[in-house]
Amino acid sequence: MKIAILGAGVSGLSLARFLVEGGVPADDLTLYEASPVAGGLCRSKTVDGYTYDVSGGHILYSKDKPALDWILQQGGGLERFTSVERHTRIRYGQRWVNYPFENGLGDLPPEANFECLRGYVNAWHDRASRGTSAPKEFGAWVRWRFGAGIAEHFMDPYNEKVWKRAMHELTSDWVAGRVPDAPVEDVLRSSVGIRTEGYTHQSVFHYPLQGGFQAITDALHAQLAARVKLGRRVECVEQSGSSWSVDGELHDCVVSTLSLTDMPAIVRGMPDDVARACRELEYNGIVCILVALDRPEHPPLSWIYLPHASQGPANRVTYMSNYSPHLAPAGKSSFLCEVTVRGGAPYPGAQLEHEVVEGLVQAGIARRDEVLFTDRSEIRQAYVVFDHGYAARRQAALSWLEGHGITQLGRFGRFEYDNSDQCVIKSRALAQKLLQRRQSGD
Ligand SMILES: Cc1cc2nc3c(=O)[nH]c(=O)nc-3n(C[C@H](O)[C@H](O)[C@H](O)COP(=O)(O)OP(=O)(O)OC[C@H]3O[C@@H](n4cnc5c(N)ncnc54)[C@H](O)[C@@H]3O)c2cc1C
Known part of the structure; x- marks a missing residue:
């Protein structure tokens, strides 16, 4: 059974790995990835010795121990990861709030x-x-x-x-x-001032020692390398008898991790009302701004929330260099600031960096003279938006696609608020189904 997997983010890559582990010959799999680099939202970027996650600070944790262990093992074992105690705070005026x-x-x-x-x-x-x-x-x-x-x-x-x-x-x-x-x-x-624990399930998280969060998807990719076609943006998926054609290449089955909003332009034969439902699903993008600091070390914080407009446009600041000693040059540190953008709206211009830094200064967490440089990454789709039309549109989109034999997987593939561990858990479940189907010869 030849399987096409559209998109090589963590969902597509882990589905492929589970299928290979289940006995599918790697040659039966083809992953199509638009970007020159695999990893999707899990990608990271290094600039002048500072590494950051391009879709906002990512951490590895899961309530599903086998899934967590699998990810750690794929990433080279626990020794390739740091274990970090989560310390998060809300900045309220000049105070820290638990x-x-x-x-x-x-x-x-x-x-x-x-x-x-x-x-x-x-x-x-x-x-x-x-x-x-x-x-x-x-x-x-x-x-x-x-x-x-x-x-x-x-x-x-x-x-x-x-x-x-x-x-x-x-x-x-x-x-x-x-x-x-x-x-x-x-x-x-x-x-009344007695400390309480609150939220404990991510109290310790893992993070790759080297290479940012992308080290996880790099490790998955490395094991599948020849099967991943990078720089191949899928433009046309259509049924051809009992097979599926992906830009003219035939497969028995298609799993798509591409966003539901993009499927009408790719899949042939979608009725207008379903196409409208897909396109009208709402989402937010994100601009992530690395702030490289001339600061030897941070307080032991993981990330903080900036709820107020006076603190600038960023809603969350990750103390990125606290995740691993290799994320900043020796004796330096970094912040990663997240600014969401309403889906479809233009990305803010260059004044954004200035506003973000001024916000950090106003919030009392950085001095202007510590900032060495900034770097930005723009992500078109970061958050699924749960507006009042969400459930009906999603249902219309998924039921038509799946009714027509295209299996959707992943954060925007299914329009769900999933972290990478949940992507892995769902890929594992789908792999089991496909393995059964393969065994029964359907
Ligand atoms: C701000 C933020 C913080 C997060 N924090 C965490 C965290 O702390 N921990 C955690 O585990 N998760 C976190 N996540 C979630 C995590 O990033 C996602 O769940 C996960 O990366 C989704 O993977 P995916 O493979 O489903 O989708 P994607 O990563 O979106 O992969 C889809 C892939 O399809 C490719 N593609 C798109 N169109 C085409 C086309 N036409 N042809 C071929 N390829 C195409 C894309 O390039 C991409 O590589 C966070 C996400 C955000 C936005």
Whole structure:
């Protein structure tokens, strides 16, 4: 069974590796990758000795131990990775607030602490006494879950910065398991100054010692090298009898990790309403700005959130050089600043770098005279946006494509808020299905 895999990001590469491990001869696989480099959103870049992840700071962790172990093993074993304790904070004015925010109320000025605590307790009481169910609309969900104080002091400004949309334009579909959920006792404790742990599942994460996060996809790619056609942007996928033609090359089966928004231009025969559903799926891009610093070392932070407009356009700053000693020249350090861009909007011009650095200065985390240079990477699709039309459009797109024999996989391939470990988990499940299909000769 000849299988075409469209896209050589972590999803496409790990699917191919699982298939080979399951006994598929490598020669039966062809991966088509538009870029000259494999890795997709997991790619990294090195400039003058500073390495950063081009789609924002990436860390390796997973609740699925076999998947995590598999990734570590593919990447050359644990000795090729650092193990880093996660230390994240929210910058609030000139204060550091523990993350998640509700576990850090005691770090706020007293009046803000009071407003947040009052709102949290009121929301908790309303849920317990009235048994209200979670609202669909994201802004209402935030108030239902955290109360008005936390909404106003953190959740609204932070989320509007990331999503580039008003809260009421978004749904709460994506929050399950992503927005941490603290017990009310912990919030009460944190408000009066007793430290509580909060979110523990990424408390230690891994990161490749050398080469940035891309070292993981480089290692996967190296094992498949001859099967990956780099610089091959797929333009036409069409059925040809019982086979599939990918730009004229025939395969028995096609797995696509390409974005659903791009499929109408590639797949022949898609009806207009399905094509519209694909194209209208909403997303955000990202501009990632490396800030190379003449600073011997950082405080032991992993990343921080900048929720307020006065802190500049970046919503998150990764202390990149803390992830591995090889990410900056000896005696230097780096930040990686993430600025989201509404899907389809032009990337901000060169003033963005200036605004990001000024924001860091305003937030009190950098001095202008420490900044050696900046470097930017622009990523067209970084975040799936969960607007009110998302579920119906996604359903229309996936059911037509899969009904016509094209299997979709990956973050934008299925329009899901998946990290790379979840991409690997889903690739593993798909590989099992394809191996069964191959065995039964379907
Ligand atoms: C800001 C941010 C932070 C993140 N943080 C983390 C993190 O800390 N940890 C983590 O594990 N994950 C993280 N992720 C998620 C992770 O990057 C993705 O889940 C993962 O990289 C998606 O891989 P993929 O293979 O599904 O898709 P992609 O990486 O998008 O791969 C698709 C591939 O298809 C190629 N392609 C596109 N069009 C064509 C075409 N026409 N023909 C051929 N090839 C084509 C692309 O070049 C690309 O290589 C983060 C993502 C973002 C945006």
